[in-house]
Amino acid sequence: MLQxxxxxxxxxxxxxxxxxxxxxxxxAVAFYPALEAGFVWDDTIFAEEPVVQRAxxxxxxxxxxxxxxxxxxxxxLTYTTFWLEHRLWGLAPFGYHLVNLLLYVGNVLLLWRxxxxxxxxxxxxxxxxxxxxxxxxxxxxxxxERKDVLSGLCFLGAALAYVRFRETKKPGPYGLSLxxxxxxxxxxxxxxxxxxxxxVWHWLERGRLRARDFLRTAPFFAAGLLISLGDMAFYRxxxxxxxxxxxxxxxxxxxxRALWFYAGKLVWPADLAxxxxxxDVRVGDPLAWAWxxxxxxxxxxxxxxxxxxxxxxxxxxxxxxxxxxxxxxxxDFGYMKFSFVADRFQYLAGFGPIAVVVxxxxxxxxxxxxxxxxxxxAVLATTLALxxxxxxxxxxxxxxxxxxxxxxxxxxxxxxxxxxNLAKALxxxxxxxxxxxxxxxxxxxxxxxxxxxxxxxxxxxxxxxFDEAEASFASALELDPRHLNTHQNLADALRRQGRHEExxxxxxxxxxxxxxxxxxxxxxxxxxxxxGRHEExxxxxxRALDLAPSSPNAAGLHLLLGRARLxxxxxxxxxxxxLEAARLAPGAAMPLRELAKVYFQLERSAExxxxxxxxxxxxxxxxxxxxxxxxxxxxxxRLDAALAVYREALETAPEFAPSLAGLGAALFQLDRHEExxxxxxxxxxxxxxxxxxxxxxxLAGLALMELGRPAExxxxxERCVxxxxxxxxxxxxxxxxxFQQERFEDAVDLYRRMxxxxxxxxxTHFNLGIALLLLDRHEExxxSLERSLALAPDQPTARDALxxxxxxxxxxxx
Numbered sequence: 169m170l171q172x173x174x175x176x177x178x179x180x181x182x183x184x185x186x187x188x189x190x191x192x193x194x195x196a197v198a199f200y201p202a203l204e205a206g207f208v209w210d211d212t213i214f215a216e217e218p219v220v221q222r223a224x225x226x227x228x229x230x231x232x233x234x235x236x237x238x239x240x241x242x243x244x245l246t247y248t249t250f251w252l253e254h255r256l257w258g259l260a261p262f263g264y265h266l267v268n269l270l271l272y273v274g275n276v277l278l279l280w281r282x283x284x285x286x287x288x289x290x291x292x293x294x295x296x297x298x299x300x301x302x303x304x305x306x307x308x309x310x311x312x313e314r315k316d317v318l319s320g321l322c323f324l325g326a327a328l329a330y331v332r333f334r335e336t337k338k339p340g341p342y343g344l345s346l347x348x349x350x351x352x353x354x355x356x357x358x359x360x361x362x363x364x365x366x367x368v369w370h371w372l373e374r375g376r377l378r379a380r381d382f383l384r385t386a387p388f389f390a391a392g393l394l395i396s397l398g399d400m401a402f403y404r405x406x407x408x409x410x411x412x413x414x415x416x417x418x419x420x421x422x423x424x425r426a427l428w429f430y431a432g433k434l435v436w437p438a439d440l441a442x443x444x445x446x447x448d449v450r451v452g453d454p455l456a457w458a459w460x461x462x463x464x465x466x467x468x469x470x471x472x473x474x475x476x477x478x479x480x481x482x483x484x485x486x487x488x489x490x491x492x493x494x495x496x497x498x499x500d501f502g503y504m505k506f507s508f509v510a511d512r513f514q515y516l517a518g519f520g521p522i523a524v525v526v527x528x529x530x531x532x533x534x535x536x537x538x539x540x541x542x543x544x545x546a547v548l549a550t551t552l553a554l555x556x557x558x559x560x561x562x563x564x565x566x567x568x569x570x571x572x573x574x575x576x577x578x579x580x581x582x583x584x585x586x587x588x589n590l591a592k593a594l595x596x597x598x599x600x601x602x603x604x605x606x607x608x609x610x611x612x613x614x615x616x617x618x619x620x621x622x623x624x625x626x627x628x629x630x631x632x633x634f635d636e637a638e639a640s641f642a643s644a645l646e647l648d649p650r651h652l653n654t655h656q657n658l659a660d661a662l663r664r665q666g667r668h669e670e671x672x673x674x675x676x677x678x679x680x681x682x683x684x685x686x687x688x689x690x691x692x693x694x695x696x697x698x699x700g701r702h703e704e705x706x707x708x709x710x711r712a713l714d715l716a717p718s719s720p721n722a723a724g725l726h727l728l729l730g731r732a733r734l735x736x737x738x739x740x741x742x743x744x745x746x747l748e749a750a751r752l753a754p755g756a757a758m759p760l761r762e763l764a765k766v767y768f769q770l771e772r773s774a775e776x777x778x779x780x781x782x783x784x785x786x787x788x789x790x791x792x793x794x795x796x797x798x799x800x801x802x803x804x805x806r807l808d809a810a811l812a813v814y815r816e817a818l819e820t821a822p823e824f825a826p827s828l829a830g831l832g833a834a835l836f837q838l839d840r841h842e843e844x845x846x847x848x849x850x851x852x853x854x855x856x857x858x859x860x861x862x863x864x865x866x867l868a869g870l871a872l873m874e875l876g877r878p879a880e881x882x883x884x885x886e887r888c889v890x891x892x893x894x895x896x897x898x899x900x901x902x903x904x905x906x907f908q909q910e911r912f913e914d915a916v917d918l919y920r921r922m923x924x925x926x927x928x929x930x931x932t933h934f935n936l937g938i939a940l941l942l943l944d945r946h947e948e949x950x951x952s953l954e955r956s957l958a959l960a961p962d963q964p965t966a967r968d969a970l971x972x973x974x975x976x977x978x979x980x981x982x
Contacts, residue, residue, distance in 0.1 A: 184284075187292055188277055191299055195276045198300040198556040199269055201563040202309035206261045208569045209589060210312045213238035214250045215259055218686055221718040226251055233402060235684075240406035240502065242399045245355040246315045258718060264311045271317040272308045278324035279519065285331045286369070290530035293548050294523045300556040301522075302437045306512040309566035315356035316515045322352025323359040323516060330366060346387055353395040359516070360396045361490040363388035368490065372483040403501070414497075418449045422508055423496035424460035430492060430514045434521055437555070440562055441579035442572065443586055444507045484524035491517035506584045569593025584614065588623045595627050603627045618648035622657060629661050632800030637661050652681055659691055665801060666809025668699035686715035690725055697728055698812070702735045723753035731762055734769075742766050757787035758820070791817030795827045802834050810834045825855035829864050841871040862892035869901060878905055894925050900932070907939060915939045930960035938969060946977035 207215050219225035219235045228235040229247045236247060249267070257263040276299040283291035298304075307316035329345035352359045363385040370381040414422065425447065433440070450456060470482035495501075495513035503510060533544035565575045573590035576583050591606035607624040614620050625640035641658040644651055659674035675692035678685060693708035709729040713722065730745030743766045749759035760783035767776035798813035814831040817824060832847035848868045852861060869884030885902035888895050903918035919936035923929065937952035950973040956966050 188280065191276050191280055191292070191295055192273045194296055194552065194556065195273050195299040196269065198559040199272065199305070199308050199563050201560055202269060202305075202566060203262060203265050205265055205309055205563075205566045206568050207259075207264075207311060208566060208572055208593075209310065210238070211310070213312055214247065216719070217247075217250075218684070218716040218719070220247065220250050220254050221716050223255075234406070240403050241357070242402045243315055243354060243356055245351055246318055249314060249318065254718065259720065261311070264314075265309070268308050268311060268314055268317055271314070271321055272304070275317055275320045275324060278321065278328060282324055282328050282331065283523070285328065288523055288527065290523075290526040293530070294519070294526040296548070296552055297522050297526065297555065298519050300552055300559050301434075301518065302440060302555060302559040302562045303433060303511045303518060304515060305440070305559060305562040305566070306442065306510065307515045309563045310512075313512055316358075316512055319352040319356035319359045320516055322348045322355060323362055326352060326362060327366075342384075346391065349388055350391050350395065353392065353399075357396045357399045358494045358513075360392040361493060363392060364490050365487055368483050368486050372479050375479060400499070414449060415451075417451050419497050421449055421451070421453075421456040421460060423493075423498065424463045425456065426496050426509050427463055427489060427492070428459055429509050430517070431488075431521060433511065434514070434518050437558060439579055440511055441583075442511070442565075442576050443580055443583040444509050445580050445582060446507055480527055481524050484520040487520035488514075488517045491520070568597075570597060570599075582613065585617075585619070587613065588617075588620050591623050591627060595623075595630060600627055600630050604631065616647060618644040618651045618654060620644075621647070622651065622654045625654075625661070626657055629657070629664065632797050634661060634665050634800065634804065650681060652678060652685065655681065656685070656687055656691065659688070659695075663691060663695045663698070664797060665804075665806055666698070666812050667806075668695045671695040672699065672701075684715060686712045686719060689715065690721065693725070693732075694728060697732050702732045705732045706736070723749045723756065723759070726752065727759050727762065730759070730766075734762070734766060739766060739769055743770075755786060757783035760786070761820075791821040791824045791827055794820075795824065795830065798827065798830055798834075802830060802837070807834050807838050811838075823854050825851045825858055828854065829858060829860060832864065833867060836867055836871050839874075841874045844868075844871045845875070862888045862895055862898075865891065866895060866898045866901075869898065873901070873905075878908070881905065889921075893921070896922055896925060900935075903935065903939075907935075912939045912943050916943065928959055930956045930963070933959065934963065934966050934969075937966070937973065941969060941973050941976075944976075946973045949973040950977055 213236075214220050217236055217238065219228045222228075225235075226248065229251060230244045233239070233242045233244065239247070250264075253263055253267060276295060279298065280291060280295040283295055288294065307313045307320075326345045326348035329341045329348060333339075333341035333345060349359070349362055352362075366385050366388065367377060367381060371377055429444075467482070467485065470477075470485060474482055492514050495510070497504060497508055529544070529547075565572050569589060570593040573586050573593055576586040577590060580586065587606050587610035591603045591610060594600075594603035594606060604624075604627045607620070607627050610617075610620040611624050621640050621644035625637045625644065628634075628637035628640060638658065638661055641654050641661065644654040645658070648654070655674065655678045659671050659678060662668075662674055663671035672692055672695040675688050675695060678688035679692070682688070689708050689712035693705045693712060696702075696705035696708055706729060709725050709732065712719075713725055713729070716722070719725075726745045726749035730742045730749060733739075733742035733745060743763065746759050746763040746766060750756070750763065753759060760779040764776040764780045764783070767773070767779065794813050794817035798810045798817065801807075801810035801813060811831065811834050814827050814834065817827040818831070821827070828847050828851035832844045832851060835841075835844035835847060845868050848864050848871070851858065852864055852868075855861075858864065865884045865888040869881040869888065872878075872881035872884060882902060882905045885898045885905070888898035889902065892898070899918050899922045903915045903922070906912075906914040906918065916936060916939045919932055919939060922932045923936070926932070933952045933956035937949045937956060940946075940949035940952060950970060953966050953970040953973060957963060957970065960966075
């Protein structure tokens with residue numbers, strides 16, 4: 169007998185093991201696309217957070233939560249996991265997504281175990297449906313929502329430990345349950361309804377509640393109240409303004425409609441918009457009250473029918489309502505300005521209705537004739553396949569910001585912040601024109617949002633449209649004078665225009681608002697370096713690296729720090745900084761090129777040549793971005809700044825002809841004609857077929873004229889008109905030189921070529937008339953001068969010349 173019992177036990181354990189494996193596989197397969205996702209949306213809250221990146225940040229996470237800039241809640245357990253992961257794999261998204269998925273699989277297995285302990289009908293089927301439901305995609309695929317799966321793990325662990333305590337009456341499981349509940353609240357306080365859910369379970373078991381049920385759950389209520397109130401106090405300190413301006417009746421209407429919304433999405437999870445439209449809330453709207461009345465009638469019906477249908481349906485609905493209650497709008501929280509609802513808000517809650525439906529289906533399946541025994545498994549398999557496919561597709565939307573927010577605006581074009589986030593994602597992918605269009609839509613729809621104007625300014629900055637970018641940042645600061653990122657971006661705009669002292673002053677203004685902002689220290693260091701204030705630059709760059717040693721731009725900061733140290737003669741320190749830059753950015757060539765300068769100064773020529781060879785293999789110089797910025801600065805008349813950026817481009821690629829050409833043009837505009845001719849000649853020697861070659865020859869000719877070298881100038885103008893026969897200025901200047909050389913026939917030919925292009929140019933007709941007059945072709949001269957005066961009558965010199973031409977023509981006829 170004992171042997172048979174042992175055999176039955178082994179078989180049961182083997183079956184349960186296979187069942188658990190199947191659940192884990194279902195969840196892993198359905199959510200697999202999440203592993204290929206990057207960081208999106210609010211993932212920047214932790215990904216760019218210095219506290220997470222610093223080895224010493226763990227203490228701040230627990231004891232100085234305000235140090236986490238983008239987080240308004242006190243959820244230190246969640247940020248502790250981010251801090252630990254950053255120690256392991258830095259900012260590689262795969263690791264974070266894998267942990268989210270593993271936590272979710274853990275949730276699935278704990279939920280199934282809990283269902284078995286509670287003897288819920290259809291436990292495996294209910295858990296499997298929950299495991300592959302697409303409403304959970306946000307909680308799994310969005311890294312920052314680690315808080316859902318982590319707090320869910322603690323919730324389910326606490327529930328299991330409490331059930332164990334009920335069975336054994338031992339204090340150990342009870343203490344474990346309370347500890348897991350407290351930890352879960354420190355991951356996300358939305359699991360606060362757990363003790364109320366425990367009371368629902370007690371009622372489900374016996375049909376009534378006893379005093380000891382309340383005594384047993386009292387410490388849980390106390391812990392939930394204490395931690396939640398602390399979190400709320402911290403939140404109100406960070407988010408002082410109320411989000412919702414609604415009366416209590418309006419909030420009740422919001423809650424009722426939200427409950428039905430969640431139930432509807434649970435049953436039919438189609439068009440999951442991520443950000444759903446906010447609906448109008450009006451106390452005078454009969455339909456709004458209908459949602460509330462329907463909820464009340466359902467609860468009353470389940471209560472009245474509990475003797476006929478059992479307590480399970482009411483318990484499932486109560487669990488659903490309790491677990492979603494923190495997000496129903498009775499308490500203000502930031503997301504409510506975007507939408508009253510979100511899929512992730514019913515992460516745990518949705519299991520209540522699923523369990524009720526599956527239990528009813530299981531009871532119905534038992535009544536089917538044996539011939540239809542295949543029907544229930546077939547329906548379950550079809551349901552799992554449909555839900556799993558929907559989850560796979562929904563998880564794929566979180567691959568990147570462009571995919572996600574394109575989906576959002578397609579389903580909800582009025583989604584607050586969606587166009588802004590789409591524009592940001594497009595800008596990060598280098599799709600600037602598309603980003604500009606999305607930014608303009610964002611500003612149009614939300615003209616009261618500083619973020620919208622900041623986003624527009626950023627894409628204009630990427631397009632080198634500096635004046636428009638500054639105007640957009642200024643509009644943002646009018647709406648929010650303390651908007652930190654806007655001040656930072658405006659400072660960066662000044663820096664990129666070569667206005668280094670102004671930029672440094674603006675970065676210091678950012679630091680007055682927040683002294684611990686590493687990006688502002690980095691920008692200040694860069695501006696000071698460009699202004700030649702290398703000692704101050706070193707201090708600022710070191711502060712930036714101390715605050716965020718593992719930031720995405722750490723390699724660039726070490727590079728700049730190395731260059732600043734090199735400029736101040738700190739050769740060994742420069743070598744250390746540049747080696748660190750090369751280590752952090754192994755695929756970048758610039759740290760190696762700078763390191764070669766150090767080695768040359770140290771007379772380590774062999775090492776210098778070696779690193780230069782490695783740099784050439786890694787990255788052929790590409791000065792195009794700097795060149796485009798320099799061209800934009802020159803077009804705006806900011807010539808000194810343009811010169812500096814042209815030279816930056818030529819540092820990395822000394823033979824980049826377009827930058828040499830631009831440098832020559834800027835030098836000409838600054839009246840530095842000798843240098844201009846030199847730069848233009850180098851550009852044309854490197855690439856005689858430059859698209860602007862004709863214009864460059866013309867510009868060189870003009871510079872040579874200013875230098876008093878007319879013969880060389882004429883040769884340049886001749887080459888210009890060979891390349892572009894319609895270049896009016898080159899034709900005009902060449903004609904002028906021929907005129908000075910008394911080669912009047914040549915001048916006449918050139919003026920006629922000019923008139924073939926522009927027959928209504930009065931000045932050209934005048935010059936032609938004078939040349940003809942000097943050739944004694946008096947009648948032709950008179951005709952040209954008459955045409956000039958017809959086009960521009962106010963020309964006294966032309967009138968005198970015409971009189972002279974007519975007199976000479978008359979004298980010739982006599």
